[in-house]
Amino acid sequence: MPKSPSNNAFDGKTLAVIAHKGYKIENKLGAGAFGTVYKAVNRQGQYSAVKVIDLNKMDSSTREKYLPREISTLIDCRHENLIRVYDIFRCNFKLHIFMELASNGDLAGYATKHNGFKEPLACKWFFQASSGLAYLHNSMKTSHRDIKLDNILLDANMVALTDFGFAKQCYDADRHRVILSGTFW
Structure with a gap:
């Protein structure tokens, strides 16, 4: 049975939005400088990764210059050897990017x-x-x-x-x- 994410990782409002979009967060996969990656499953039983970026941890230059580039590139990617994005939303000053899960790591x-x-x-x-x-x-x-x-x-x-x-x-x-x-x- 997968571990649930820690109680403070997602607030009630965010969990409600995630559930409304048809996902359930399962467990933490890793963390980086600006955010954390979790494993999620949708209603059809398909797994994805969700990268949760804490916008408070970024300086304004990073938020305004690099984040739009990353999002734009993710949205436009249409190739089997580029990670695919499924959904992006913002809630409580955190950006949630649901994308293809690469289950065998890096x-x-x-x-x-x-x-x-x-x-x-x-x-x-x-x-x-x-x-x-x-x-x-x-x-x-x-x-x-x-x-x-x-x-x-x-x-x-x-x-x-x-x-x-x-x-x-x-x-x-x-x-x-x-x-x-x-x-x-």
Whole structure:
């Protein structure tokens, strides 16, 4: 039986909104600088991850510059090797992003657990991650800018890129040209 999230993780109003949208929070999967990721299940029994971002923990620059980029990229992603978003809502100064659950963790965890990667598997996953990245670059004209093993999720022997917090659109539609980043931010 999955553990329920701690009582103070979600208030009654937020749990009511989550239930109204057809989800139930099951347990905590991990945490980062600005938020926490939980496992959720919908009425049809399908699992998803919900990233809860505490907007109070972000400075205004991050909220105004990087968060809109991440949300925009998540919404526009339509590729099997890019994590899909199902729903986004804000409640009590927290942003809740329901997205595809990669039930086998990330490649950093896999590498640690298995003492690296066997070459055929590394080739397969590299191809899949590259395929998602090519879609991001060529179709969405967006640069990820934070590719690392922690941001490549694994599910059923397939990988998907995630964490688009530093993503940036690199195309000026008015001038029909690529925009090069002057910084990594």
